[in-house]
Amino acid sequence: MKCDWIKIRNDFPITKKYSYLDNAAISPIPIPVYIEACKFYKNLMDHGGKIWTKYIKVKEETRKRYAEFIGSNDSEIAFTHSTSEGMNIISHMLSNKGIVILNGLEFPASNLPWINNNPKNVRFVKCRDNNRIELEDIVDLIYDLESKVDDNNIVKTIVTSHVQFSTGYRIDLDKLSNFTKQKKIFLVINSTQSLGSLYFNVKEQGVDFAATNGHKWMLSSFGIGAIYINKKYLDEYQLKPSFFSHFGQKQIDNYENNKQIEMSDNATRFEIGTPHFQNIISLNAAVKYLSNIGIKNIEHRILQLTDYIIEKLESLNFEIISPIKNKNQRSGIIVFRSKKLHPLTIVKKLENENVIVSQRGKGIRISPHFYNSEEDLDKLILLLEKL
Numbered sequence: 001m002k003c004d005w006i007k008i009r010n011d012f013p014i015t016k017k018y019s020y021l022d023n024a025a026i027s028p029i030p031i032p033v034y035i036e037a038c039k040f041y042k043n044l045m046d047h048g049g050k051i052w053t054k055y056i057k058v059k060e061e062t063r064k065r066y067a068e069f070i071g072s073n074d075s076e077i078a079f080t081h082s083t084s085e086g087m088n089i090i091s092h093m094l095s096n097k098g099i100v101i102l103n104g105l106e107f108p109a110s111n112l113p114w115i116n117n118n119p120k121n122v123r124f125v126k127c128r129d130n131n132r133i134e135l136e137d138i139v140d141l142i143y144d145l146e147s148k149v150d151d152n153n154i155v156k157t158i159v160t161s162h163v164q165f166s167t168g169y170r171i172d173l174d175k176l177s178n179f180t181k182q183k184k185i186f187l188v189i190n191s192t193q194s195l196g197s198l199y200f201n202v203k204e205q206g207v208d209f210a211a212t213n214g215h216k217w218m219l220s221s222f223g224i225g226a227i228y229i230n231k232k233y234l235d236e237y238q239l240k241p242s243f244f245s246h247f248g249q250k251q252i253d254n255y256e257n258n259k260q261i262e263m264s265d266n267a268t269r270f271e272i273g274t275p276h277f278q279n280i281i282s283l284n285a286a287v288k289y290l291s292n293i294g295i296k297n298i299e300h301r302i303l304q305l306t307d308y309i310i311e312k313l314e315s316l317n318f319e320i321i322s323p324i325k326n327k328n329q330r331s332g333i334i335v336f337r338s339k340k341l342h343p344l345t346i347v348k349k350l351e352n353e354n355v356i357v358s359q360r361g362k363g364i365r366i367s368p369h370f371y372n373s374e375e376d377l378d379k380l381i382l383l384l385e386k387l
C-alpha cells in the first residue's frame with residue numbers, strides 16, 4: 001500500500017511548531033488517540049461506574065488487537081503500566097532458573113530487575129566498539145561458561161533489547177532465536193525501542209517473553225505497557241506471578257472467594273487490581289491507527305528517514321556512534337557526536353529553534369517517526385551546519 005505521508009502528518013499537530021525528532025524518548029499522540037482518550041473521560045464524567053461493563057469489553061478488544069499486532073494469541077498478553085513493571089514480572093519468574101545473560105548497552109529497565117532478584121545468576125556479555133553485541137559474542141560467553149562443567153553455570157535466559165536505546169543497534173532476532181531454541185534458553189526481549197517502529201512478531205521471530213511500554217513509538221501516552229509470555233511456558237512451567245490480586249483469578253467477579261487461589265490459565269494472572277482503562281483505551285486507539293498504516297510501511301518510511309540523516313551527518317563529518325555499516329542493524333535511532341561541542345550544548349541550541357532531540361551518553365540521539373519529514377531533518381542539518 002502506498003501511504004500519503006503528508007496527509008498522515010496532519011494527524012500530528014506537533015509538526016506545526018516543532019521538528020520533533022525524539023520519539024525514542026516520548027512521542028506525541030496522534031489526533032485519533034486524543035479523541036478516544038477524551039471520550040473515555042467524558043463518559044466517566046457523565047456516567048461514573050455505569051461505564052464499567054463497556055470498558056471491560058474494550059480492554060479485551062485491546063488485548064486482541066495488540067496480540068495480533070505482535071503476532072501472538074490474546075491469552076499470552078498481560079497489560080502493565082511500563083516496561084520496568086513487565087521486566088520485573090518476567091525476572092521474578094526466571095531469575096532463579098539458571099544463569100541470565102545481560103549486556104552493558106541496555107536501558108536500566110532491562111537489567112536491574114534481574115540484578116535485584118538474583119545477582120549471583122547474572123553474567124554480562126562484552127560489547128563490540130561500545131555500540132553492539134553480535135550473536136557470536138553471546139555464543140562465546142555461553143560456551144565459555146559451559147566449559148566450566150558446573151551445574152551453576154547453565155545458561156537459562158538471555159535478555160536483550162530488540163533495538164538498543166543508546167546506539168539504535170538492532171539485533172537479528174531470527175538468528176538469536178534459532179540459537180536459543182537449540183540450547184533451550186529463554187529469550188526475553190525488551191521491545192520498547194522497536195515496537196511501533198519496526199516489524200516485531202513474537203512467533204515468527206521466536207521470542208519467548210517480551211516487555212514494552214506505550215509512550216514511545218507506540219503513540220499511546222504514559223502508564224501503559226504489556227508483556228507477552230509464550231503460552232507453552234505458562235502451562236509447562238506453571239509460571240506464577242509474585243504479586244497476586246483477584247484480577248488474576250479465573251472468575252474476577254466472584255468476591256465471595258477470598259481464601260482460595262484459582263489462577264486464570266492465561267497471562268491475565270499477571271494483571272493486578274482495577275484496570276487503568278484510560279491508558280488501555282489509548283493503546284487500543286494507537287494500535288488501530290498503527291495497524292491501519294501497516295508496520296511494514298512504517299518501518300520502510302522510518303528507515304528512509306534515518307538513511308537520509310546518516311548521509312547528511314556523514315557529509316558534515318560528524319562521528320556516528322550507531323552501528324550503520326550493516327543496514328540490517330539500523331533502526332529508528334541514530335546517535336552521533338560532535339568533536340567540538342558537548343552534546344547537551346547542541347541539544348539546547350537545537351531546542352531553542354524548536355528542533356527536539358535528546359542527549360544519550362556522549363552522543364546526540366535523533367529518532368524520527370513516520371510522521372516526520374525530510375524537511376524536519378533538513379532544519380536540523382541546517383542548524384548543525386551553523387554550529
Ligand SMILES: Cc1ncc(COP(=O)(O)O)c(C=O)c1O
Nearest residue numbers: 082083084107109165192193213
Ligand atoms: C529500551 C528501554 N526500555 C525501557 C525504557 C523505559 O521503560 P519504563 O516504561 O519502565 O519507564 C526505555 C526508555 O525510557 C527504554 O529506552
